Amino acid sequence: MTIATESLIENLLTEIKPSVSQALNTVLSGNDLSYQHILDLLCVSNKDLIAVLLSADYLRYKVNGDKVSYVVNRNINFTNVCIKRCGFCAFSRDFRHEQQSYFLPIDEVVRRAKQAWDLGATEVCIQAGLPPKMDGDLYVNITEAIKRDIPDIHIHGFSPEEILYGSQRSKSTIKEYLIRLKDAGVGSLPGTSAEILEQDVRNKIAPGRITKNQWIDVIRTAHDIGIKTSATMMYGHVETNENIASHILEIRNIQKTTHGFTEFVPLSFVHEEAPMNTSGIFSNINLGPSALKVMLVHAVSRLSLINHINNIQVSWVKEGHMMSQILLSCGVNDMGGTLINESISTSAGAKHGQLTSPKVLKSLITEVNKFPVERNSIYKEIDSNGRNYPLDVVENPDKEFGSYFELVNSKSFRYKHPNK
Ligand code: SF4
Numbered sequence: 001m002t003i004a005t006e007s008l009i010e011n012l013l014t015e016i017k018p019s020v021s022q023a024l025n026t027v028l029s030g031n032d033l034s035y036q037h038i039l040d041l042l043c044v045s046n047k048d049l050i051a052v053l054l055s056a057d058y059l060r061y062k063v064n065g066d067k068v069s070y071v072v073n074r075n076i077n078f079t080n081v082c083i084k085r086c087g088f089c090a091f092s093r094d095f096r097h098e099q100q101s102y103f104l105p106i107d108e109v110v111r112r113a114k115q116a117w118d119l120g121a122t123e124v125c126i127q128a129g130l131p132p133k134m135d136g137d138l139y140v141n142i143t144e145a146i147k148r149d150i151p152d153i154h155i156h157g158f159s160p161e162e163i164l165y166g167s168q169r170s171k172s173t174i175k176e177y178l179i180r181l182k183d184a185g186v187g188s189l190p191g192t193s194a195e196i197l198e199q200d201v202r203n204k205i206a207p208g209r210i211t212k213n214q215w216i217d218v219i220r221t222a223h224d225i226g227i228k229t230s231a232t233m234m235y236g237h238v239e240t241n242e243n244i245a246s247h248i249l250e251i252r253n254i255q256k257t258t259h260g261f262t263e264f265v266p267l268s269f270v271h272e273e274a275p276m277n278t279s280g281i282f283s284n285i286n287l288g289p290s291a292l293k294v295m296l297v298h299a300v301s302r303l304s305l306i307n308h309i310n311n312i313q314v315s316w317v318k319e320g321h322m323m324s325q326i327l328l329s330c331g332v333n334d335m336g337g338t339l340i341n342e343s344i345s346t347s348a349g350a351k352h353g354q355l356t357s358p359k360v361l362k363s364l365i366t367e368v369n370k371f372p373v374e375r376n377s378i379y380k381e382i383d384s385n386g387r388n389y390p391l392d393v394v395e396n397p398d399k400e401f402g403s404y405f406e407l408v409n410s411k412s413f414r415y416k417h418p419n420k
Contacts, residue, residue: 005058012051020048024055027303032252038245041300049296056299056331059306064333068365069311069375072358072389073123073156073337074116074401077344078104078142080408081415082129084161086206087276088195088237088269090348092129093408093415100408101415103131106145108413113146115401116340117153119391120358123337123377126157127190127344133418136170140184147185154187154377160218161193161210175221182227188262188377189222191230196239197250204238205276216254223260228378231261231309235297236269236289238282244297248304255308262379263311263334266297268318272349294319295330302331311379317345320352321360325368334375335361338391343404354403359392 009028013021023037033041044052081101082092093101104112113124126142135141139158146155158166158181167177195202197212210218222229231251235244248264255261271277271287289297302312313334314327324335338361342354356364358374365372374384394400407413 002058002061005054005061009051009054009058012047012054016048016051017044020044020051024051024303027059027306028055030307032307033304035245035249038248038300038304039241041303042241042244042296044296049292052303053295053299053330056302057329060302060312060331060333063306063310066370067373068328068333068335068370069373069379069381070335070358070361070365071123071337071375071377072121072391073125073377074112074121074340075125075127075337075342076104076109076112077128077341077404078109078126079128079131079415080343080347081131083132084130084206084208085275086209087279087281088205088234088274088348089344090273090275091344091404098415098417102407102410102413103415104413106142109142110145110149112341112401113153114149117150119394120387120389121153121338121340121391122382123154123156123187125190125337125339126155127159127162127192130162130165131415134165134169136166136168136172139166140180143181143184143186151185155185156188156190156377157181157186159190159192160215163189163218163222164210164214174218175225178218178222178225178227182225186227189219189227189229191219191232191261191265194232194247195234196243197233197247198239198243201239201243204282216250219254219260220258223254223258228260228262230263230265230313231255232265232267233297233301234267234269236286236293237271237276238285244300248301252305252308255305261309262377263313264301264305264309265313265315265336266294266301267315268294270318270345270348270350274348291323294323295327298327298332299330315345316356316361316364317342317350317352321356321364325364328365328368328370334379335365340391340397340401341404343407346404355397355401357392357394358389 019040362372374382
């Protein structure tokens with residue numbers, strides 16, 4: 001692939017816009033893209049677009065070869081009750097509407113983690129809403145309870161928003177709180193609640209959410225004490241290309257000093273059930289990115305982060321299986337996790353299911369001539385030769401694992417407000 005692709009790119013560079021050619025020459029010769037380069041690459045079309053996608057694919061190959069990784073994991077979103085009102089979030093329920101609010105007790109969280117472990121999962125991803133008057137020790141208690149029963153499972157848990165809330169509720173500093181979680185057994189943090197790291201945009205789509213500076217503070221502190229995190233960006237709503245370029249540069253700047261990000265995950269806005277779409281408050285909101293923009297954002301992410309973050313992940317929940325396969329030729333090298341109980345995108349209207357089994361992930365990867373590799377949460381390869389996944393043969397996942405819709409509609413784990 002390399003020699004043929006190199007000469008193809010070389011020829012293309014002579015035929016495209018000088019600004020795009022200059023940006024691609026910069027990154028292909030090993031240097032970092034500037035803000036202006038990133039902006040130029042986000043606006044391309046025609047031959048320029050082909051040159052950008054091909055260059056991202058080429059650099060993906062140089063870093064990752066043709067290996068595409070995935071992790072066997074389960075999401076446990078233990079409550080949908082939340083004191084915040086993020087405009088893109090259809091998952092959360094107002095605590096005053098108990099008829100659709102649920103709260104899983106700790107023993108149920110542990111049962112779900114144990115079930116996933118027995119089915120071959122190596123990770124549980126734990127995130128939820130922010131329930132009012134929460135016990136500040138809750139996240140620590142959940143972590144300790146899981147680790148007591150399953151010491152070897154990796155806990156990828158608690159977004160920066162939750163870390164901030166936990167620290168406030170337990171009257172400790174962010175650092176003290178993170179140290180407690182690390183001691184309890186949290187292995188890494190999801191870098192969610194980033195959306196777009198521009199305060200103006202955050203004030204529009206999620207006023208009252210963790211601020212840009214607070215997000216950076218939690219992430220830098222986690223990295224400083226040795227907790228790795230992912231990095232995300234949600235786009236396709238009200239942001240501009242300038243916002244996207246600044247966000248990616250913010251992530252790169254953090255990584256240059258901390259080296260604590262494991263991957264970058266661009267996340268398409270899912271609009272169908274999002275309150276900022278259904279309420280009609282916004283007149284000029286984009287209803288998610290176009291397919292072209294999705295390809296471009298993944299490719300430009302690879303090109304912008306090339307010397308700093310080795311892994312660009314596609315979210316199959318947001319993009320679907322077919323688009324995920326296409327993105328494996330646009331700079332992406334990781335398919336994320338099996339998830340088992342995806343709730344957040346599903347509740348917002350994503351139609352791609354709550355589980356993708358290891359067998360299906362592997363065949364999606366091999367169908368586009370790449371090599372599937374199971375990884376752990378911090379991107380170490382797991383030798384899965386001959387490994388059987390009981391998860392592959394579960395016939396009725398909704399019945400076996402329960403679904404988000406069942407949780408919001410059943411009385412089994414109904415949330416009770418602490419004042420009642
Ligand atoms: S995104 Fe998180 S913080 Fe915002 S409303 Fe939803 S659950 Fe709450």
